[in-house]
Amino acid sequence: MTTLLEVSGVSVSFDGFKAINNLSFRIAEGELRAVIGPNGAGKTTFMDIVTGKTRPNEGRVTYGEKSVSLLALSESRIAQMGIGRKFQRPTVFEDQSVADNLMMALKKDRNPLAVLLFRPKAADHARVEALAGEIGLADALHRKSGELSHGQKQWLEIGMLLAQEPRLLLVDEPAAGMTLAEREHTTDLLKQAAKTRAVVVVEHDMDFVRRLDCKVTVLHEGSVLAEGSLDHVTQNEQVIEVYLGR
Incomplete structure (x- = not known):
């Protein structure tokens, strides 16, 4: 499989504390990957580095067929290159309808004049309806x-990211605060999304990770502790010690 994202020897310190310590791993094109680890393992910092929010002290982060370095690029440029991120708390435009939120998120020319003059075409409305169907909100299109x-x-926020047609989707703890039925729908949604792009899910909920049924990377103290299937990593003595607790 072609490598889409490569993190190589990356370290970052905050006030002397190494949040990421010589971190190296790869995400393949069209791969679904779960990243787990105890609090403070560096999971969120890893996403901050990939999306340009945090600059590492050393190491390389490259993306795409041409191995473009992400470290010299702004957050907005990284997003334009096809890397989408979903934070833990959903951020949607609450006064706007589901359809309006999805319409605003469609991949379009973002210069001020183009935004001002934008008038949705039939294809845009069709895309919005298709997205609403994908995320399970077809019946809620006109609800606030x-x-x-x-x-x-x-x-909805996942749908807004999908509307931007990312090649890599980073999702932070999507199962937090959800009912069991909602969690099940979310795993199905992410598995479906991973059929056409790479999806990296940071999660604490082990049942949720098991349902994803994908390769798992365990982070500890800012570096990779173990990697493989969930069964493989949960049988690792070091993982049991630092993460699962004896």
């Missing part, structure tokens, strides 16, 4: 986003 449940807002 603020009226949605926590889980539905998470799905």
Whole structure:
């Protein structure tokens, strides 16, 4: 499989504390990957580095067929290159309808004049309806986003990211605060999304990770402790010690 994202020898310190310590791993094109680890393992910092929010002290982060370095690029440029990130708390435009949120997120020319003059075409409306169907909100297209449940807002935000057609989707703890039924729908949604792009999911909920049924990377103290199937990593003595607890 072609490597889409490569993190190589990356370290970053905050006030002398090494949040990421010589971190190296690869994500393949069209791969679904779960990243787990105890609090403070560096999971969020890893996503901050990939999306340009945090600059590492050393190491390389390259993306795409041409191995473009992400470290010299702004957050907005990285997003334009096809890397989408979903934070833990859903951020949707609550006064706007589900359809409006998805329409605003469609991949379009973002210069001020183009935005001002934008008028949706039939193809745009069709894309919005298709996205709503994908995320399970087809019946809620005309509802205000603020009226949605926590889980539905998470799905809407995932839909808004999918509207931008990313090649790599980074998702931070999507199962937090969801009902069991919502969690199940979310795993199905992420597995479906990974059929056409790479999806990296940072998660604490082990049942959720098991349902994803994908390769797992365990982080500890800012570096990779173990990698493989969930069964493989949960039988690792070091993982049991630092993460699962004896």
